[in-house]
Amino acid sequence: MFVRQLLAFSSVSLLILQSVSGQSARPAQPVERSNSASTPAPAASPAQLQISFNSVHVDGPYIALTFDDGPHATLTPKLLDLLAAHHMRATFFVVGQNAADHPDILRRAVREGHEIGNHSWSHPNLGRMSDEAVRRELQKTDDAIFAAIGKHPTLLRPPYGSITARQKRWIRDDFGYRIITWDVDPLDWKRPGPSVVTNRILKETRPGSIVLAHDIHPPTIEAMPATFDQLDRKGFKSVTVSELLAMATQVPPKPTPIPRASALPVASPGAVYTPPVTTSTPGG
Numbered sequence: 001m002f003v004r005q006l007l008a009f010s011s012v013s014l015l016i017l018q019s020v021s022g023q024s025a026r027p028a029q030p031v032e033r034s035n036s037a038s039t040p041a042p043a044a045s046p047a048q049l050q051i052s053f054n055s056v057h058v059d060g061p062y063i064a065l066t067f068d069d070g071p072h073a074t075l076t077p078k079l080l081d082l083l084a085a086h087h088m089r090a091t092f093f094v095v096g097q098n099a100a101d102h103p104d105i106l107r108r109a110v111r112e113g114h115e116i117g118n119h120s121w122s123h124p125n126l127g128r129m130s131d132e133a134v135r136r137e138l139q140k141t142d143d144a145i146f147a148a149i150g151k152h153p154t155l156l157r158p159p160y161g162s163i164t165a166r167q168k169r170w171i172r173d174d175f176g177y178r179i180i181t182w183d184v185d186p187l188d189w190k191r192p193g194p195s196v197v198t199n200r201i202l203k204e205t206r207p208g209s210i211v212l213a214h215d216i217h218p219p220t221i222e223a224m225p226a227t228f229d230q231l232d233r234k235g236f237k238s239v240t241v242s243e244l245l246a247m248a249t250q251v252p253p254k255p256t257p258i259p260r261a262s263a264l265p266v267a268s269p270g271a272v273y274t275p276p277v278t279t280s281t282p283g284g
């Protein structure tokens, strides 16, 4: 009897020992976050940990209008007039060589509340280039923007949206940039006509959207008065990309799968829809 009890006791102890040592020997569970640094600061919001964005989750009617490839000598000032008249802010992803040619336009844009981002020096496909060549493209443009406005950009839009995951990481580490693509693309560079551009933007834009357009095509600028009017009528407010990122709120968490159906206390009320991450289409 006593022997049996002793045996039972020791086997339980052995089990406990095994489970304890098993736990301590197991490596820490990986953090379920794709873009996080190894030790995220506890107070960091989800948006601060993320490197790249095509849109954000916001609680409000906020969007970011972005214009690429300029500045253009006449079209960009015309666009700035329109933005001012409609009280809209925008982000200009400038090509470095254009920025170097028109620093006065960049200064005006910043004075009027807009943001300037890096769009490379000569608009190449960064995803197919060596790190050294990419670094030169970004640095020259960063320098030109700094020379014009006295501030370094904090955002990069890769031409055509082309960039590798590895490039994103070292560019974030070395330049401090966040990578900005888009979720609304009216394909205005194909010059489909101003009303088509307006309709495409109006159809696709939702709160948190990042809208892509180009301030080097006359029909795009022609499309903007009607676009701004209708966005305004729908209650949208355009802010800079950095402002939009700062507003980002946590996407409501997906319901965690529960292993046994019997463990479910009650049927969970409607699962929260999390939009799929879309990949960038050529453009930018």
Ligand SMILES: [Zn+2]
Binding pocket: 068, 069, 119, 123, 159, 160, 283, 284
């Ligand atoms: Zn571009």
